[in-house]
Every structure is written in structure tokens, then in C-alpha cells.
Amino acid sequence: MARPTKRFLTHLHPRRLPAEATAWRRTFGLGGLSVLLLLVIGATGVLLAVYYTPTEKAASDSVQVIAYRASLGWLVRNAHYWAAQGLVVVALLHLLRVVAHGAFRGRRAVNWLVGLALFVLAVWADFSGYVLRWDVAGREALATARSLTLRVPLAGEAMARLLWGAGDGDVLRTYFWHCLGLAAMGGVVLAYHLWRVRRDGGVKLPRAAAGRSRPRVSAADLLRRESLAAGIALAALIAISTYLDAPLVMAGDTRAPWFFYPIQLLVARGDPFWLGVVLPLVPLALLALLPVVFRRPRPRGPITASAVDPVSGTDAGARRRDDTIGDARPALRNP
Amino acid sequence: MKSYPLKLALVGALVIVASLLVVARETGPSWAVYQDRRHAAAGDGERGPQVISVIVAATGTQELCLTCHDGIEETSSSHPVELGCTVCHGGQPLALDADVAHQGLVGKANPSSLDVAARGCGDLGPGGEKCHGGGDMDRDHVARVTRSLQATYTGGINTVLKTFTGFDQPVGTTAIARDERVRDGLPGVVALTTVAHGTGRVATTASDLEESCIDDGCHLSTTGGEVTGSVGHAAGCAACHVARTDDEKYAGDDPTMQGRTVSGGGTHEFTTAIPFEQCNTCHNRGIYDLRGLEFYPRDDVGLAEIAAGSPASYYRPNERYAACEVNLNCIDCHTQAEAMGDGRLLPDKTEAQKTRCLNCHGTPTDPPPTRVVLPSDSTLLALGRASAVYEVRVGDRLATAGGANVLSSAQWIGDVLVVTDKVDGARHEVPPVRGSACEQDGSSQGSDYCHTCHYQEAG
Numbered sequence: 001m002a003r004p005t006k007r008f009l010t011h012l013h014p015r016r017l018p019a020e021a022t023a024w025r026r027t028f029g030l031g032g033l034s035v036l037l038l039l040v041i042g043a044t045g046v047l048l049a050v051y052y053t054p055t056e057k058a059a060s061d062s063v064q065v066i067a068y069r070a071s072l073g074w075l076v077r078n079a080h081y082w083a084a085q086g087l088v089v090v091a092l093l094h095l096l097r098v099v100a101h102g103a104f105r106g107r108r109a110v111n112w113l114v115g116l117a118l119f120v121l122a123v124w125a126d127f128s129g130y131v132l133r134w135d136v137a138g139r140e141a142l143a144t145a146r147s148l149t150l151r152v153p154l155a156g157e158a159m160a161r162l163l164w165g166a167g168d169g170d171v172l173r174t175y176f177w178h179c180l181g182l183a184a185m186g187g188v189v190l191a192y193h194l195w196r197v198r199r200d201g202g203v204k205l206p207r208a209a210a211g212r213s214r215p216r217v218s219a220a221d222l223l224r225r226e227s228l229a230a231g232i233a234l235a236a237l238i239a240i241s242t243y244l245d246a247p248l249v250m251a252g253d254t255r256a257p258w259f260f261y262p263i264q265l266l267v268a269r270g271d272p273f274w275l276g277v278v279l280p281l282v283p284l285a286l287l288a289l290l291p292v293v294f295r296r297p298r299p300r301g302p303i304t305a306s307a308v309d310p311v312s313g314t315d316a317g318a319r320r321r322d323d324t325i326g327d328a329r330p331a332l333r334n335p
Numbered sequence: 336m337k338s339y340p341l342k343l344a345l346v347g348a349l350v351i352v353a354s355l356l357v358v359a360r361e362t363g364p365s366w367a368v369y370q371d372r373r374h375a376a377a378g379d380g381e382r383g384p385q386v387i388s389v390i391v392a393a394t395g396t397q398e399l400c401l402t403c404h405d406g407i408e409e410t411s412s413s414h415p416v417e418l419g420c421t422v423c424h425g426g427q428p429l430a431l432d433a434d435v436a437h438q439g440l441v442g443k444a445n446p447s448s449l450d451v452a453a454r455g456c457g458d459l460g461p462g463g464e465k466c467h468g469g470g471d472m473d474r475d476h477v478a479r480v481t482r483s484l485q486a487t488y489t490g491g492i493n494t495v496l497k498t499f500t501g502f503d504q505p506v507g508t509t510a511i512a513r514d515e516r517v518r519d520g521l522p523g524v525v526a527l528t529t530v531a532h533g534t535g536r537v538a539t540t541a542s543d544l545e546e547s548c549i550d551d552g553c554h555l556s557t558t559g560g561e562v563t564g565s566v567g568h569a570a571g572c573a574a575c576h577v578a579r580t581d582d583e584k585y586a587g588d589d590p591t592m593q594g595r596t597v598s599g600g601g602t603h604e605f606t607t608a609i610p611f612e613q614c615n616t617c618h619n620r621g622i623y624d625l626r627g628l629e630f631y632p633r634d635d636v637g638l639a640e641i642a643a644g645s646p647a648s649y650y651r652p653n654e655r656y657a658a659c660e661v662n663l664n665c666i667d668c669h670t671q672a673e674a675m676g677d678g679r680l681l682p683d684k685t686e687a688q689k690t691r692c693l694n695c696h697g698t699p700t701d702p703p704p705t706r707v708v709l710p711s712d713s714t715l716l717a718l719g720r721a722s723a724v725y726e727v728r729v730g731d732r733l734a735t736a737g738g739a740n741v742l743s744s745a746q747w748i749g750d751v752l753v754v755t756d757k758v759d760g761a762r763h764e765v766p767p768v769r770g771s772a773c774e775q776d777g778s779s780q781g782s783d784y785c786h787t788c789h790y791q792e793a794g
């Protein structure tokens with residue numbers, strides 16, 4: 001591996017970190033897998049853009065050209081699609097894992113909100129990709145999204161114009177959001193999220209036993225593990241993409257993308273604004289309020305030895321409050 | 336991580352295996368099997384898979400359907416490959432995955448099925464023009480056929496309902512299948528099923544009729560049944576215009592269809608040269624007993640013989656047939672308007688069937704009536720264009736049964752009326768009654784009347 005590359009990769013992680021933080025059972029690699037899927041989505045997205053034509057007349061045909069005529073176009077399209085579906089699932093699991101570990105409290109609250117924003121962006125990107133197929137399902141999804149947006153009081157029309165364009169058939173506006181708007185926002189927010197993970201002390205770990213130091217591993221070792229996991233994930237993605245084609249619905253009945261299907265069912269049963277706009281925001285709002293609702297009580301009594309990172313020996317109060325052990329380098333934690 | 340190199344090798348092997356799957360798919364797409372089958376049948380050896388693209392002449396758009404369906408017959412000389420597939424069949428012309436390519440098909444494999452024929456055959460050509468629908472009623476074949484007795488059975492249904500239940504209604508508004516299109520001020524028809532779902536005796540009778548007529552599948556909106564000896568046929572236009580095959584297996588060269596059973600069998604080719612065997616599929620199978628609303632198949636010949644169109648199956652026992660009925664095909668005498676209707680909902684068959692012996696043979700006192708082809712006779716001229724064995728030109732003198740019932744292949748050549756067999760092209764001079772030894776009363780001529788002297792015994 002070339003030296004600059006190696007230096008770049010090894011600096012993605014702290015030089016040394018607790019072995020427990022890198023354990024599979026601790027994080028299931030969900031954050032890293034999300035990043036990997038994002039990289040795949042980005043790379044395949046660039047390739048798709050070579051053929052994709054974002055006009056009402058040509059969009060659907062260009063998707064079929066990609067799927068059936070371009071060399072390995074089917075692989076690129078399928079990998080893009082399955083990576084995107086995988087990202088939504090993995091990101092959701094990542095959120096649930098964070099909730100399960102209580103890693104949304106204290107100083108991690110900000111990054112929790114950032115992560116939620118990233119999840120919303122991922123879903124939005126997935127939805128806009130669904131629209132960009134410009135098949136019957138995509139066009140109907142856009143019409144439904146526009147219709148729901150228009151029901152937002154006061155700002156509905158402006159929001160619909162901003163998000164979905166001036167007309168029902170505005171594929172270019174969706175293309176902009178998918179390829180530029182969301183990509184730019186997602187890139188910035190993701191960079192902040194990743195930086196903030198380290199800033200907040202890395203993976204939240206259970207309190208260490210008194211007097212016992214945590215075993216640690218090097219960044220290079222972590223990279224090796226990550227490279228193995230990435231290889232397995234990529235092999236699985238390629239296999240899935242080889243045997244399962246991304247859908248195209250050119251005629252017949254359609255249904256919303258799977259992550260919005262419950263909303264489609266709800267909207268059919270009552271007022272679209274309340275069931276299609278407000279209700280889906282409720283779980284999102286509840287998740288955002290988690291750090292407030294489950295605020296950790298302020299600790300009392302003396303600082304215990306178990307709360308002090310034996311390696312860094314710094315910021316003991318913060319570690320005591322959060323029971324975390326992360327990066328040992330003060331320079332990174334106090335930029 | 337001490338075992339990292341080994342693990343890395345294993346993961347690398349996984350990635351390589353996955354990549355090999357990719358190579359296998361890229362070099363052997365799912366549709367290649369059809370091309371292999373096609374090349375094997377043609378004996379031209381193995382070739383690599385190739386996407387076959389057709390540029391539709393009228394629109395300049397691309398269609399890839401022949402990538403799988405390479406070898407399929409042209410529908411007719413007026414439906415060449417360059418017309419494209421999707422203009423009739425719908426579907427997705429750029430897709431090479433069967434599931435996606437066949438989304439939005441018109442009438443599944445049969446766009447001429449009457450429930451979709453207005454789209455499949457009628458309304459929109461590749462340039463947006465009307466093909467076999469729209470415009471004047473005499474050129475709107477889809478509308479006429481949809482309302483014809485062969486499709487609706489309106490007359491029979493109405494007669495039965497009126498006879499057994501007193502259910503009187505404007506003639507022929509209850510049909511085998513629903514057709515809500517109101518065209519040229521004509522009413523649509525109500526499906527028999529709708530009436531059968533009512534209450535009382537009308538509903539009971541309609542239900543019996545429904546079972547007898549729909550389930551047994553003679554009419555053009557159905558595809559044949561098995562209960563009462565009907566022989567399977569395609570639905571809609573294809574029922575007559577696609578030459579059926581005995582085993583109801585596809586008999587053409589489309590590699591995707593080899594060995595598949597389709598209603599009526601046949602190929603993708605349409606014909607206007609419809610042989611009597613085709614008509615025999617429905618007509619000559621037996622009789623309906625109106626008292627019991629039941630169908631009784633013939634007991635002198637079996638289904639197989641009827642299906643095979645054997646000559647014996649054509650002739651009913653104890654009936655007599657004139658030489659022309661034996662030697663010609665049904666469509667040589669019976670006109671397009673008789674077979675495909677004229678747009679009216681008719682009370683019974685006698686209103687539809689107009690051709691009589693005198694239309695070609697005349698009477699002891701009069702020659703057969705003649706119709707001169709005018710430049711405005713687009714339907715007649717089109718019939719000539721569609722045939723490979725006879726022509727119709729402006730100024731030709733043709734035999735006629737009146738109105739739209741013109742016998743397009745019965746043409747005067749000098750003083751002789753010559754009937755061209757529309758199927759095999761054989762020419763038959765028609766002997767006139769006038770000047771012969773025939774002593775008939777021309778004013779009361781009917782087929783039975785002529786059969787008194789001119790007949791061949793059945794069988």
C-alpha cells in the first residue's frame with residue numbers, strides 16, 4: 001500500500017482504541033457498513049449519470065438502456081439500487097443500536113440529531129432515486145409526494161415547487177436533489193457526523209471494572225478488520241446484484257417504495273395531511289426528543305477509578321458521565 | 336490479527352466468485368437461450384448472444400423484442416417487422432427481461448381479443464393514425480365485429496329471453512360480453528352476466544344461457560370450451576384470421592413459443608384467406624336445443640375430425656349441398672359484412688346472412704345483380720389489396736347481395752362471372768340460371784329450393 005494512502009487510512013481512526021469498541025457484537029459494523037454503502041452508491045451513481053437522461057421523455061428509456069444495453073449497466077444499476085436499500089436498512093439498524101446502547105445522551109445528543117438528519121437524507125435520496133426510474137411507479141410516487149407536500153399549510157406550494165419542481169413531470173428537479181443537493185448536504189453532514197463520533201469519544205462502552213485497564217488495538221488492526229468486512233459486504237452486494245434486478249414498473253398497479261408503503265396504506269384511510277405528513281413525522285420527532293426525555297441524571301459523589309481512562313487520563317468528568325472510552329489523543333478531542 | 340492473510344485470501348476468493356457470477360451473466364444473458372434455440376432450429380450453428388434491434392419505420396424508435404422473438408412470423412405483408420411489435424402488442428420495447436418487457440401487454444399474447452382490440456388493432460397506428468378502427472363504420476372493423484352476431488349473439492339471447500320469460504327489450508342489447516361503447520348513436524350492449532346476476536326467471540334463464548354460451552366458448556369474446564364439443568379457438572380477430580392447428584400448439588418459429596399451447600394454435604401470421612376448416616371450428620359442431628338451452632354435439636363425427644377440418648366433418652348427415660358449397664370456401668360467398676357485421680345489433684341470423692344462390696347465378700329471368708367498384712369503395716379495394724390471389728380495381732363489376740354485401744372475388748370478366756377461390760386462387764366460372772334448363776320460380780328462390788335439384792349427398 002502506498003505510503004500516502006496508508007497514512008490517510010490509518011488516520012481515519014484513532015491510533016489506538018479499546019478492543020471492545022471494535023468488537024463485532026458491540027456495533028455490528030453498522031456505521032462502517034453505512035459508509036461503505038454510501039461509497040458504493042456514490043461510485044455507481046457517477047457511472048449511472050453517464051447514461052441517465054433527466055428529461056420526461058427520455059428518462060425511462062435511458063434507465064432501460066442502462067439495464068439492458070450498456071456493458072455491465074445492469075450490475076451498476078442493481079448495485080446502486082441494492083446499496084441504497086441496504087443503506088436505509090443499515091442506517092435504521094444503526095439508529096436502533098445507538099438507542100439500545102443509550103448513546104444518544106449527554107454530549108452525544110448533538111451527533112444523535114446529526115445521525116437522524118443523515119437518516120432522513122438517506123430516505124429522501126432513496127425516494128428520489130425511486131422517482132428517477134421514471135416508470136409508472138416513479139411518476140406516481142412523485143405525484144403523491146407533490147400532493148402531500150401541497151397539503152402543508154402556508155408553505156405547501158413553495159415547498160412543493162422547491163422539492164419536486166414546477167410540474168408533475170419535473171424529473172430534472174428530482175435529479176438535482178438526488179445527485180447534487182442531497183449528495184452535497186449528505187457529504188457535509190456525514191463528514192461532521194464522523195468527526196463528531198471521534199469528538200464525542202468514539203463508541204460508547206460499558207463501564208470498565210474497577211482497576212482494570214481496557215485492552216487496546218491499533219488503527220491498522222481495525223483497518224484490517226474493516227477491510228475483511230468490506231470485502232464480505234461487497235461480495236454479497238455483487239452476488240445480490242447479479243441475481244436480483246432492481247425493479248422497473250412500466251405498467252399496471254404500483255405501490256410506494258417499501259419504506260413509504262405504510263404511509264401509502266395510511267393515506268388511503270383518512271386525511272392525507274394528518275396521516276401522510278404529520279403522522280410520519282411523529283416517530284421522527286420522538287427519536288429527536290430521546291436525549292431530552294431520557295436525560296441522564298447528574299452524577300453525584302466522587303469520581304470513581306473505573307470512570308477514568310487509564311490511557312488518556314483526561315476529561316475524567318465527561319468520561320464518568322458517559323461511561324465512554326474513545327480516542328486517547330487530547331488533540332483530537334479538543335480541536 | 337495473526338490470521339489476517341488467510342482471512343484476506345478467503346474474502347478475496349469470495350469477491351472473485353461473486354465477480355465470476357457477474358461475468359457469467361454478462362456473457363450469457365437470460366435471453367440467449369432463445370437465440371440458441373433459434374440457431375439450432377435454423378441449423379446455422381452457435382453464435383454469441385446478440386441484441387437484435389428494429390427501428391420502427393413510422394416513429395424512428397427502437398424495439399428489442401426480436402432479441403428473444405427472432406424468427407417470429409410477420410403478421411402479414413401489410414404488418415412488416417418495421418411496423419414494430421408494440422404498436423399492436425404494447426409492452427416495453429427496450430426491455431430485455433421478460434417480466435419487464437411484457438408489462439403493459441395488450442390482451443396478454445392476443446391484442447385482437449375483443450376486450451382490447453380497440454387498442455390492439457383499432458385505434459392507434461405507429462404514427463397515431465387509425466388502423467382497423469375509428470373513422471366510418473365500414474372501416475371500423477373492431478367496432479363492427481364487436482357488435483356483430485358472432486361476437487354478441489344478441490339476437491339469440493334476446494329471442495330466448497323473450498320466448499321463455501317475456502323479457503322484452505330493444506332488439507339485441509344483451510350480449511355475451513359487455514360493450515359500453517356508444518358509437519354513431521348506437522347503444523352499447525349489456526353483458527349477459529349482468530342480467531344473470533339479477534333475480535327471477537329472467538336471471539335464471541340468462542344464467543343458463545350464460546353457462547351454455549359463455550362457458551362453452553363459441554363466440555368471439557371467448558376462447559372455446561370443452562364441455563359441449565366446441566373446439567378451442569383464439570379470441571377476437573385471431574379466431575378467424577389466424578389459421579388454427581389441430582393440436583392447439585404454436586406452430587411457428589418464435590423460439591419463445593415452441594411447444595406452447597395457445598387457444599386455437601396457429602402461428603403469428605394473420606390471413607384473409609380463411610379456409611372452411613376455420614369456420615368449421617364453431618359452425619357445424621352440432622345443434623342448440625332451445626327448449627333445454629343445451630348444446631348437442633354431432634354424433635356422426637368426433638371432435639378430432641371437426642378440429643382437423645376433415646371434409647366429412649363439414650357435411651351434416653341428411654343434408655344436401657350444392658357443388659359450390661362443396662368446392663368453395665365459406666368466405667367465397669359470404670361477405671365481410673356478413674361475417675364481421677355492419678355495426679348494427681341484429682335480432683337474428685337472417686338479418687346478417689344475405690347471400691343467396693341468385694347473387695351469383697341469377698334467376699331464369701334476370702342475371703345476378705352487379706355492383707361496379709367506385710373510387711370511394713375503400714373497403715372493397717382494401718379487400719383486393721389484402722388478398723394474394725385476386726384483385727379489386729375501380730371499375731370492376733362484382734356480384735352483390737345488396738348494400739355492403741358485395742362478393743369481392745366474384746367478378747365479371749366479359750359476360751362470364753368468375754369466382755376466385757380466396758384461399759387457393761382456383762377460378763370457377765359461374766353457370767347462370769338464365770338460359771339454362773332450370774325451371775325454378777325466381778321470386779321464391781332459396782337454398783333449399785335449389786338443393787332440390789342441385790345437391791351432393793352428405794358424406
